Amino acid sequence: MSTPLGFAQSTVGRKVIMALTGLLLVGFVMGHMAGNLLVFNGPEAINGWGALLKRSALVLWTVRITLLVAVGLHIWAALTLTRLNQASRPVDYARRVPQASTLAARLMRIGGVLLLAFIVFHLLHLTTGTIHPGYEFSHTDVYGNVVSSFQVPWVALFYIVAMVALLGHLTHGIWSFFQTMGWSHPRLDTIRRTIATVIALMVSLGFIAIPAAILGGVLR
Numbered sequence: 001m002s003t004p005l006g007f008a009q010s011t012v013g014r015k016v017i018m019a020l021t022g023l024l025l026v027g028f029v030m031g032h033m034a035g036n037l038l039v040f041n042g043p044e045a046i047n048g049w050g051a052l053l054k055r056s057a058l059v060l061w062t063v064r065i066t067l068l069v070a071v072g073l074h075i076w077a078a079l080t081l082t083r084l085n086q087a088s089r090p091v092d093y094a095r096r097v098p099q100a101s102t103l104a105a106r107l108m109r110i111g112g113v114l115l116l117a118f119i120v121f122h123l124l125h126l127t128t129g130t131i132h133p134g135y136e137f138s139h140t141d142v143y144g145n146v147v148s149s150f151q152v153p154w155v156a157l158f159y160i161v162a163m164v165a166l167l168g169h170l171t172h173g174i175w176s177f178f179q180t181m182g183w184s185h186p187r188l189d190t191i192r193r194t195i196a197t198v199i200a201l202m203v204s205l206g207f208i209a210i211p212a213a214i215l216g217g218v219l220r
């Protein structure tokens, strides 16, 4: 516990790692969502943004590796904390009484797995272009890729479902971040929940607006 590695392996250390990597990932999704909304300004705006992000290979790969490490640590902390929790209760209760906290924790795990599956699909879909149902993928035409793919109903619906999972994961995750950081006074609970809900709604609805607008024919 006295060395940084010891701290990282303690329960508190793992919670802090989960909170801080979560914070970094929330920052990323907020920026990514805001950048993606440029699709409403037309092909030039979003394609220009895409080109700008790829201008420096060093910056691009630094961001990619940072995100990969953050996701890896976030999942490691979640998995090992769950295992520690289960190990501390070796004999299961004869009759389980559902608790709000255990339900939330279970939903976080299910949502987390769905989001991981979404991210793998998303990278194969809009970054590498390996999955391109019914259209030609282009590494420079972000607008074309996004609009063509969300005209396919199952792709648009899959994104919308994943963004609903993101809404739940962010709402509980941001609230938990405040708890871990020690801002947990009961008097602050309403403000903590409000901040978490507002950020989560902003991010998920911002993302959902894109497949919804394309599916509804507003963007073409």
Ligand code: HEM
Pocket: 029, 032, 036, 050, 051, 053, 064, 067, 119, 122, 123, 126, 127, 142, 146, 159, 166, 207, 208, 210, 211
């Ligand atoms: C409607 C929702 C979304 C849309 C339209 C969207 C759009 C895009 C596009 C067009 C790219 C490729 C950019 C380019 O190559 O120029 C991309 C990359 C990426 N997106 Fe999304 N995205 C969405 C949601 C998300 C979410 C929720 C996450 C994370 C949970 C995410 C994570 C990423 C990552 C990690 C990359 C790879 C960035 C890189 O090239 O390294 N996206 N997204």
